[in-house]
Amino acid sequence: MNPVSDPLSTAERTPPNRPLILGSSSRYRRELLQRLRIPFEVASPDVDETPGFGELPGALAERLALAKARAVAAAFPGAVVIGSDQVADLDGQPLGKPGTHEKAVAQLRRMRGQTVIFQTAVAVVCLESGYEAQSLAAVKVKFRALTDDEIENYLRAEQPYDCAGSAKSEGLGIALLESIDNDDPTALVGLPLIRTCRLIQAAGVKLLSPQGSQA
Template sequence: MSTLILASTSVYRRALLERLRIPFQCLAPHTDESPLAHETPSALAIRLAQAKAQAIANMHPQAWVIGSDQVVDCQGQLLGKPGNHERAVAQLQSMRGQVVKFHTAVCVIAPHFCEVRNVITEVLFKNLSDATIESYLRAEEPYDCAGSAKSEGLGISLLEYIRSDDPTALVGLPLITTLQLLKQSGFPLPLQ
């Protein structure tokens, strides 16, 4: 039986991967997520997804390992998880009325296989009032989400549109892409 490991402790990524009904375990990769000087959002997401997968693959070389990371690009400014209310307010204020790009990279490492892809999701935020931002943050407290909004929850009301080839990418793990990479790597998938 093939062992599948998600190199993440994210409850969001875990819930997404559970949708596939494939047994897996989650392990924390303990990687430094600091951006390098002059690193683009795409390059950062790709590097971190691969670093997370590689950290776990080094400990479990016979397993299939999935690593993923998301970086938010708001008019050239990188946004991460706000961590608290004040930073979440600032993030949502900076994104109001803006098209924001979410770079969600996924890497699959398996014996004799390593591939990484980046899925870009474009999101147009409404021109949000400070009162709307405050009400939303008090209701949902999305302080552990890059970009300070949960599109799978009440945060959807803050958006004009979401454009992506892989709809789960915005939540943190592009499942269509993940399945493509698992299939390429030879992992036995259900319904295949």
């Protein structure tokens, strides 16, 4: 498992005492973490995301976020590792990434006119320091009563097949929604940055420092 360097230039980086690694293959989470302007690397965790029998969506998101952080931390024990996962919760039933157009159509037909809770979990692990913590952000979303044509037009334009519940809210997916209720605005996109900041600060990562240095 080799971390991929973040897009910040060498001149913008201050070598940290304890590296920060985003344990995710999601480009959306990588883009979100870049907003903090701190140096980080990316490593993809190898984790089975199959839900357990009867596992509720929030519990599934928390379990997978922690499993991802632990998997990457095992390879980089001196690093502070962020893991995250998102599961759409429709009446207690988990909806993950559709993967195909047909599955995305089925998901959106089920969700139209309904209130869906997007359960987004973040976990932070550092094996060397013994730090481990996690948090769950629940985003309540009301979908419009979408027509079949609107669903097809949205999917053809956005192709959100790697998004939980097929809802790419930072793009055209915002047009699917009637309302959003949450306390962490970035959670719906895939990484709750308010919670992430709190957890990585507790792990020793400095925020809002002149060059994004870490303790």
